[in-house]
Amino acid sequence: MLKKELTLYERDAEGELIPQERKLEVAKEDAKKYPELVEETIKVIPLKRGELKVMFGLKGKSDDKKPETDKDEDAEIVMKYCKDPVYTMEELSFAKPVVVRSIVRTIFIESGIKLDENAGTRKIDDEDDFGKN
Numbered sequence: 001m002l003k004k005e006l007t008l009y010e011r012d013a014e015g016e017l018i019p020q021e022r023k024l025e026v027a028k029e030d031a032k033k034y035p036e037l038v039e040e041t042i043k044v045i046p047l048k049r050g051e052l053k054v055m056f057g058l059k060g061k062s063d064d065k066k067p068e069t070d071k072d073e074d075a076e077i078v079m080k081y082c083k084d085p086v087y088t089m090e091e092l093s094f095a096k097p098v099v100v101r102s103i104v105r106t107i108f109i110e111s112g113i114k115l116d117e118n119a120g121t122r123k124i125d126d127e128d129d130f131g132k133n
Contacts, residue, residue, distance in 0.1 A: 009045075009046065017045040017046070018045075019043035019044060019045050019083035019084060020043065020044065020045070020110070021041050021042070021043050021084075022041060022042060022043070022044055022106055022110055023039070023040075023041055023106075024037055024038075024040040024041060024042055024102050024103070024106055025102060025105040025106040025109050025115075026038055026098075026102045026105075027101070027102070027105065027115075030098050030101065030102065033098070034098050037098065037099070037102060042082055042084060042085065042103060042106060043082070043083045043084035044081055044082050044083060044103075044106055044107050044110055045081050045083060045110075046081070046107070046110045046111040046112070047077075047081060047107065047108075047111040052111060052112075052113070074100050074101070074104045075087075075089055075092040075093070075100065076089075077104050077107060078092060078100060078103050078104060078107075079092070081107045082103050082107065
């Protein structure tokens with residue numbers, strides 16, 4: 001029997017999501033150029049489903065197009081959802097693009113967004129009910 005604890009993200013006493021340690025998701029091309037990042041970990045919280053709908057303008061239709069985020073949006077995502085290491089906007093303006101890209105990638109994957117490895121485009125997991133509603 002499936003236990004409810006396995007299906008829900010952990011929350012603290014105030015109901016806030018508890019950051020989970022995850023392996024940094026480095027794209028294949030980036031891993032070749034920056035092998036030192038491959039085994040690194042970070043602590044993140046996932047985006048909530050409503051936030052995903054707003055961020056990507058999804059209506060739950062099969063013809064939904066998912067826009068790319070820009071550098072400022074990526075920095076905001078890192079600041080809000082990456083809990084360790086913690087960055088400021090000023091620090092992120094000087095961060096290596098591969099690091100920001102990999103952190104955002106990790107957050108999106110943890111949030112149920114599949115990424116096209118070759119094109120770097122984002123898409124909702126086809127097996128996820130979120131994309132069907």
